[in-house]
Amino acid sequence: MSAEATRQTENLPEWKREEVAEIAALIDDHEIVGIVGISGIPSKQLQDMRRELHGTAVLRVSRNTLLQRALDDADLDELSEHVDGQVGLVLTNENPFALYRELEASKTPAPIGAGEVAPNDIVIPEGDTGVDPGPFVGDLQQIGANARIEDGSIKVVEDSTVLDAGEEVTADLANVLNELGIEAKEVGLDLRAAHGDGIVFDPEDLDIDVEAYESDVSTAAARARNLAVTASYPTTATAPTLIAKATGAAKSLGLQAAIEDEDLMPDLVTRADAQLRALAAQIDDEDALPEELQGVEAPAAPAADESAEEEPADEQDDTDATEDDDDDDDDDAGAEGLGAMFG
Secondary structure, three states: OOHHHHHHHHOOOHHHHHHHHHHHHHHHHOOEEEEEEOOOOOHHHHHHHHHHHOOOEEEEOOOHHHHHHHHHHOOOHHHHOOOOOOEEEEEEOOOHHHHHHHHHHOOEEEOOOOOOEOOOOEEEOOEEOOOOOOOHHHHHHHOOOOEEEEOOEEEEOOOEEEEOOOOEOOHHHHHHHHHHOOOOEEEOOEEEEEEEOOEEEOHHHHOOOHHHHHHHHHHHHHHHHHHHHHOOOOOOOOHHHHHHHHHHHHHHHHHHOOOOOOOOHHHHHHHHHHHHHHHHHOOOOHHHOOHHHOOOOOOOOOOHHHHHHHHHHHHHHHHHHHHHHHHHHHHHHHHHHHHHHHO
């Protein structure tokens, strides 16, 4: 706190100094400090909101000058700039995104009065108003709604925008909206700014689609994992897949090379038996066959997926052959190099 701020605080009446000290203590006890607008919220509803926030956040309302002093004492000048009009402090240890979502979720529809500024476009929807024919149809038309009398009732024949966002509500419009039961605004704590970890967050920064964000992160993680697997980059997440992939490739190579390994023997025997039966089935002279092979039928053709598995093996053979040729060349080159080195 600067010497000037200390002097100003000391010159305050005792009750104001105590108020500033209490607000400063709340600021010190919480990680996130925000400024919320409370204009137009009835006292009873404000108390209800305070109770709803209990356990998650603290709402503190005081004179703006005292709020500013407490914020300045805490070196939160960025928030002090937002103390204008009817405001309060909201303090929490939750992250600012969760705080913003909770404040937005707590807002409730409410009637809008004459002289207030429309927070969004005000639209009177198409349909039957439920009002009997009378002067009210003229009131609707006067504010810009496309209304007429049909079948003994006043109806709005199409959605009618009667006021744009940012414009002031007239008394005539407020009366019509009240008659129709249209609640054109939301009442709640309007977060203006929040400070945490040295960062000041504007509402636009905190207003994110959580489900879309989670989907983007999940998609990015899946793509990163696929890239790591393709590049054979070992991590905790990719190691099981890489090991399974390598195991499958090793088994396929072992079968193609007919390596007499304990784990491969059942598959090698099965394949040899199938080949033997297929050959026996091609011989017409049964007397030329051992008794156990007489009358055998050719084994069923391999399933589509088995055939598909066999194709890469052929390609692998070609690759292996090429690699073997390359290895031979490398060996020859190495031998020549050794000969030159040792004469």
